Amino acid sequence: MYAQMVKTDAPRVKTLDEMDPxxxxxxxxxxxxxxxxxxxxxxxxxxxxxxxxxxxxxHSEIVGQLPEGNWITRAPTLERKAIxxxxxxxxxxxxxxxxxxxxxxxxxxxxxxxxxxxxxxxxSSIFNYPTLTWADIGAIGWLVDxxxxxxxxxxxxCSYGPYSRAMIRICKEESFHQRQGFDILMKMVKGTPxxxxxxxxxxxxxWWPSLMMFGPSDDASVxxxxxxxxxxxxxxxxxxxxxFVDQTVPQAEYLGLTIPDPxxxxxxxxxxxxxxxxxxNEFFEVLAGxxxxxxxxxxxxxxxxxxxxxxxxxLTAYAEKQAARRAGNEAAAE
Amino acid sequence: xxxxxxxxxxxxxxxxxxxxxxxGDNTLILGHRLSEWCGHAPALEEDIALANTxxxxxxxxxxxxxxxxxxxxxxxxxxxxxxxxxxxxxRNLLLNERPNGDFGKTLMRQFLFDAWHHLFxxxxxxxxxxxxxxxxxxxxxxxxxxxxxxxxLVIRLGDGTAESHGRMQGALDDLWPYTxxxxxxxxxxxxxxxxxxxxxxxxxxxxxxxxxxxxxxEATLKEPxxxxxxxxxxxxxxxxxxxxxxxxMQFLQRAxxxxxx
Ligand SMILES: [Fe+2]
Ligand SMILES: [Fe+2]
Ligand SMILES: [Fe+2]
Numbered sequence: 001m002y003a004q005m006v007k008t009d010a011p012r013v014k015t016l017d018e019m020d021p022x023x024x025x026x027x028x029x030x031x032x033x034x035x036x037x038x039x040x041x042x043x044x045x046x047x048x049x050x051x052x053x054x055x056x057x058x059h060s061e062i063v064g065q066l067p068e069g070n071w072i073t074r075a076p077t078l079e080r081k082a083i084x085x086x087x088x089x090x091x092x093x094x095x096x097x098x099x100x101x102x103x104x105x106x107x108x109x110x111x112x113x114x115x116x117x118x119x120x121x122x123x124s125s126i127f128n129y130p131t132l133t134w135a136d137i138g139a140i141g142w143l144v145d146x147x148x149x150x151x152x153x154x155x156x157x158c159s160y161g162p163y164s165r166a167m168i169r170i171c172k173e174e175s176f177h178q179r180q181g182f183d184i185l186m187k188m189v190k191g192t193p194x195x196x197x198x199x200x201x202x203x204x205x206x207w208w209p210s211l212m213m214f215g216p217s218d219d220a221s222v223x224x225x226x227x228x229x230x231x232x233x234x235x236x237x238x239x240x241x242x243x244f245v246d247q248t249v250p251q252a253e254y255l256g257l258t259i260p261d262p263x264x265x266x267x268x269x270x271x272x273x274x275x276x277x278x279x280x281n282e283f284f285e286v287l288a289g290x291x292x293x294x295x296x297x298x299x300x301x302x303x304x305x306x307x308x309x310x311x312x313x314x315l316t317a318y319a320e321k322q323a324a325r326r327a328g329n330e331a332a333a334e
Numbered sequence: 335x336x337x338x339x340x341x342x343x344x345x346x347x348x349x350x351x352x353x354x355x356x357x358g359d360n361t362l363i364l365g366h367r368l369s370e371w372c373g374h375a376p377a378l379e380e381d382i383a384l385a386n387t388x389x390x391x392x393x394x395x396x397x398x399x400x401x402x403x404x405x406x407x408x409x410x411x412x413x414x415x416x417x418x419x420x421x422x423x424x425r426n427l428l429l430n431e432r433p434n435g436d437f438g439k440t441l442m443r444q445f446l447f448d449a450w451h452h453l454f455x456x457x458x459x460x461x462x463x464x465x466x467x468x469x470x471x472x473x474x475x476x477x478x479x480x481x482x483x484x485x486x487l488v489i490r491l492g493d494g495t496a497e498s499h500g501r502m503q504g505a506l507d508d509l510w511p512y513t514x515x516x517x518x519x520x521x522x523x524x525x526x527x528x529x530x531x532x533x534x535x536x537x538x539x540x541x542x543x544x545x546x547x548x549x550x551x552e553a554t555l556k557e558p559x560x561x562x563x564x565x566x567x568x569x570x571x572x573x574x575x576x577x578x579x580x581x582x583m584q585f586l587q588r589a590x591x592x593x594x595x
Contacts, residue, residue: 187594191593
């Protein structure tokens, strides 16, 4: 998802009997559905896993501004431009809540940026694909925000209080984004043949990367098992992918579009669709930095940070001068 | 939309149309420039603030150009005016089409414009044309916040490090020759002023000078000497930059004529 393949450092999931009393009472509270709050004791692995997951999610929101920002200046109407600006502003806001949630775990925003810029921390693979036409803006809202919602709705029940609360705020806005994306496409498929072709082309390019957002099958993954035991993950990647496909195929049909998967077929017995396997080689190449836009996306973030150093330093220097002036005034008054 | 008002009957519709284009084109072009920053600002809070300002400006554009279309009476919508006019038909200030430069230049441009925008909208709230007074009332709330923000940042960066000071001074010196156009009266301005629709731009100069002068001195920046002032935007004679802004902005409407989005 926005957080893909998050590692937990766990060799395997411990049973309650193997835990020391502190860890055991922590795990029991999670099992009872209680929320863990920042000041409370938590296993180091829980803290580190959450930092990885939340920061990866935050970085995805921030990097995600770039592919959509690519079309703000070219939006076709004033209304669409305003909606897209508001959406991208929301995404930056999501990044802000999430960085704040991660900061409660004892890491600073600057450290997280450092990890993003050095390539140590990842962001979602999806944002390494290009937005080539206006239909891509509709497709991102529909598919990418749609897939994000699929993952984030269960995260509202995450065991870590600040993350769970951030998710509740974020999910409301994500559903708006999805509807707005779908609306862009609705308008286009009812338009000229060129517009309709643009929409089909966007679906052809975004379908598989959207399915990859859920990450490879993790049924055998010890990291996923540990994350589920800690309730910082609620469903397997395959479960979420299946739900996403089942929800999205009828919407594509409604739009009069063809899903680019010859293996896609309704399976009466399981009450869901059968579908083909995404190209996981491509997925791993994108994660490794070889996607079509990795260099641009990360380059843009690094440049923004480096070019803005003087700005941030200027504000800090001013704040220090003001503090010194106040101290000077107080001394003079004595 | 186009209810008849007292001013409506009295004022030359061409003068009114020109005036509304100036208002709407200023917000459209500056909103465009600000959205070029999306995802590239020096801090996350700045990305959010710039997108918010751009959003306000695009919203104001819809109102001003919507009214312009109604006043013109030829069935053109705000979108038609934004996306289907060529550069020579645009009436924005040259200041607003200046390239973004570094973040300091973007902020300085914003401050110089916000100061004018704020004063002008406040005056327009008393317009004899209630449609204009209404838009100005809504916009001025947003713009007083824009001004508060850009003014504060100009002060902090001017009085920050030697580097931030140098960059802000450089930005001010570069942009200064584009500020005079805000206060130049066009022939149509006298007509609008006589009817109480809008004040003559020259009348705002004293207040703007005071507001800007006080801010620059707090920012420890040196106000450039009065010198030659660039002009032309209000008459449709623009810099080379506007053509590229429009090529970008109008691409879809031009490439797919008649399509709806
Ligand atoms: Fe988001
Ligand atoms: Fe979103
Ligand atoms: Fe606002």
